[in-house]
Amino acid sequence: MAEQLVASLESMGQLLLAMDTGVGLLIGVGLSMSASHLFSLLANRLTPTQILLHMAVDGLVLSLAFLLGILCHSLMLMLLEGVPLQPITFANRMGAALWPGLFYVLAAAPYVSDLIAVSLLAWIHLNVLVLLQVVYGIPLLTGLVVATPGFVVALLLVGLLFAQRWRTSYDMLAREVADLTQP
Template identity: 80%
Template sequence: MVQAMLAMDTGLGLVIGVGLSMSASHLFSLLANRLCLRQIALQMVVDALVLSLALSLGILCHSLMLMLMEHVPPQPIMMANRMGAALWPGLFYVLVAAPYISDLIAVTLLAWIHLNVILLLQVHYGIPLQEGLVVSLPGFVLALVLIALVFAQRWRASYNTLAREVGT
């Protein structure tokens, strides 16, 4: 497993970078909850790793769908390295912390990533756009569900704590 992860140098680095960017969008809430620096760092690292795992599972799902639908041999390492070109907009996910327009930024960035994946499938595997949408949709939905679970469970709890403290 470690050797496979080391072979995914570019793709894995970008997946972790996107996970850190998503985690950093939560930094303001952590600071407002008056957590110490160690608690903030620990929570951000754990969130980044969980979010990176969600994105990695999405990439694995893309590889499986390629195998099932297009009979492309599964090569998750090559797929992860190629995903680097598709995931780079996620590095700007930290901007989701902006008030009032955060949902628009999040949806735009996630749609941009999904469009990049569809284009990547067309360029590298010759899959038409309509089939690329079908191939990439399960992995994208899986990653979104896992990301939403992290947001709902961990991040909403800290926002609720902050709202209670401000309200009293």
Template identity: 70%
Template sequence: MIQQLNEQLVSMGQVLLALDTGVGLLVAVGFSMSMSHLFSLLANRLTPRQIFFHMVVDALVLSLALLLCLICHCLMLALMEGVPLHPIAFGNRMAVALWPGLFYVLVAAPYVSDLIAVTLLAWMHLNMLVLINAMYGIPFLHALFVCLPGYVIALLLVGALFSQRWRSSYDTLAKEVALQIQR
């Protein structure tokens, strides 16, 4: 059974290698993640210009968080496995592993948003492990240790941005609702 799972993961890695889409996917994932809190921006009755500004800034910051994750993977590969890499070529090749992040917009769903977010981030991490195995032949256990610091960094940065953004958006909304109730 473990051998069959290993073969399926290797097969998945070959498919990901064939999808080499580049860093453009990184920005698309950032926008998808940014879109997940569109409801809170609309609920605060921001103007379209303000919403657009928030979305662009959030998308760029989230893309930067994911880029830092890729750079961390690159450094860990160089340090732990001795793989000589060029960060730009590595990022361009590894960005395809982030494709599940295109569904991050679904995190806006009530009640199940945390589950969706963690599932999508874990799926992206699994794709990274599989892709590192496919590209460099590094065993999955070693790839786990190579990818773990970058995954934790991305998780903390994404969590910090969303926590701050969601909290401020909903605090503003709560203040407006309280004012409406007092009238």
């Protein structure tokens, strides 16, 4: 059992090394999305070490969500279009579609945060559709069928993490305020 786990981890490490460009961008997008929670972490008066730990863990989980979305894209491309490809090559090519996510930190802006977040996520999805058309010759409507399931998986994972993290942050802040207001 332990040998199988070690072999799986080594395989995953080799995959990450082969995807060096895509992984760097994935991690950058994850960290940018994580940084959008900086204000709630500061409001909870966490220490700088706790804030960095929260941001690092969230950034890695968000990066994993987008990586799973890209892997779903590659699976759908193979199933629907019969395009033979390696997930590493596909992830490196599709990783370029994620660059608007580097600006996700702007979603922390008050009043316009939802508009910024939706616009950036739509831009990422559009980039994937365009790359599918340019690189693999997939028409936009077919690309929509290929890319939407992976995009939905990524959005669900991102939404679950954000909902959990925001709920925890606001519960912590509410407890602090309640403690301060009680005699």
